[in-house]
Amino acid sequence: MNNYTTVVGLDVHKETIVAAVLPQGYNEVTEKVSIENNPKAIEKLVNRLTRHSPAEFVYEAGACGYQVQRQIAGLGQHCAVIAPSLTPIRPGERVKTDKRDAVNLARFYRAGELTEIHIPTCEEEAARDLPRAREDVLTDRLRARHRLSKFLLRQGRVYRETTSWGTAHKAWLRTQKFEFPSSQQTFEANMRAYDECEARLATLDQQTYDLAQHPAYCTAVNYFRALKGIDTLSALTLVVEAQDFRRFSKASEFMSFTGLVGSESSSGEKVRRGSITKAGNTHIRRVLVEAAWSQRYPNVVSRELAERRKGCPKEVLQIAKKAQARLHRKFLRMIGKNKLHQVTVVAVARELAGFVWAIGQHIPAAV
Numbered sequence: 001m002n003n004y005t006t007v008v009g010l011d012v013h014k015e016t017i018v019a020a021v022l023p024q025g026y027n028e029v030t031e032k033v034s035i036e037n038n039p040k041a042i043e044k045l046v047n048r049l050t051r052h053s054p055a056e057f058v059y060e061a062g063a064c065g066y067q068v069q070r071q072i073a074g075l076g077q078h079c080a081v082i083a084p085s086l087t088p089i090r091p092g093e094r095v096k097t098d099k100r101d102a103v104n105l106a107r108f109y110r111a112g113e114l115t116e117i118h119i120p121t122c123e124e125e126a127a128r129d130l131p132r133a134r135e136d137v138l139t140d141r142l143r144a145r146h147r148l149s150k151f152l153l154r155q156g157r158v159y160r161e162t163t164s165w166g167t168a169h170k171a172w173l174r175t176q177k178f179e180f181p182s183s184q185q186t187f188e189a190n191m192r193a194y195d196e197c198e199a200r201l202a203t204l205d206q207q208t209y210d211l212a213q214h215p216a217y218c219t220a221v222n223y224f225r226a227l228k229g230i231d232t233l234s235a236l237t238l239v240v241e242a243q244d245f246r247r248f249s250k251a252s253e254f255m256s257f258t259g260l261v262g263s264e265s266s267s268g269e270k271v272r273r274g275s276i277t278k279a280g281n282t283h284i285r286r287v288l289v290e291a292a293w294s295q296r297y298p299n300v301v302s303r304e305l306a307e308r309r310k311g312c313p314k315e316v317l318q319i320a321k322k323a324q325a326r327l328h329r330k331f332l333r334m335i336g337k338n339k340l341h342q343v344t345v346v347a348v349a350r351e352l353a354g355f356v357w358a359i360g361q362h363i364p365a366a367v
Helices: 039-049 067-074 098-111 122-154 167-174 181-212 218-224 232-242 251-258 282-296 303-309 314-336 341-360
Strands: 006-012 016-022 031-036 055-060 078-082 262-264 273-276
Touching (some): 016 039, 031 039, 039 055, 039 067, 055 067, 067 078, 078 098, 122 232, 218 232, 218 341, 232 282, 251 282, 251 341, 282 314, 282 341, 314 341
Antiparallel strands (some): 006 016, 016 031, 262 273
8 A cells, every 4th residue: 555545444333434535645634524324325425536546445344244345346446344453553542533433544554554354255244144143042042041040040949860951851841830920921931932042043053054065165064074073063164254264374374363372462571471362253263162172082083073084085184183183182281281171272272273274275266
């Protein structure tokens, strides 16, 4: 980026968009304008600002998604979406407004200080939304279970026979009756909420499995299923969230994308390393951490894992076997040093991200 290109910083909200125009040849913003966030107003603004020369538009990723970017790109202009967590913040700046945000975006983008994110296609975004919807239902089911179990606990009814939420436990729940009508109605309301979550989850599970068989995803899903601790749903989450693993030039870049790398605040001779940054894709990070727990079990190939590995290329199998042996050793070694289980699992998940990246390099490129 140089001073010969006009840069327009956009602070995008549900109802309004604030634009700050940094013209070519200028070092300061010359125009700030607020418009409604609708296609007609955006098209009018873009056409006016690019009447004589092209411009570069930039805004932060957020709840409004990529519709603004797609519309501006459809009008023939470049529009970048940047990562909000990586936007520089001046330590002494205590005033934050929409206009200031737009001005800072324009300045930082021209200076090359902003990190652009990968813009998914509409089809990719739709595929990504389905596993995320399933995650939301899992959260809803957990809340429904908590409400139901805590209500029963207040009534002095605790199930201790077998594993909670198994077949026997659910049958026991159906037999519960209460003396007071209000208590019975509360119990039935909580049961309905739980049953609804179970029904929604069953539907989404089937739809997610169907998506995993789609030609665009089935090969990648099968490759990732060769890793211990990763099955169809986890593999699909990795695929639809990362989309193209070749956009990460090395494994450490993908690790940073997951937010599993350690933070650091060192100065002079003092070295301070903290917890993981969590500045990345939360969905991939969750899958990797869950898969890392499986490394605490003996390093053997189960019948299910052997079945999942059938048909995978030799290179993918070598990576999967190497990952299984190395991650199991790492888990045992860290536990042997009295590291907390949570710390150990995160460290294993970080290395697992490297093996996921390696397998991703063998996925055939989409035609």
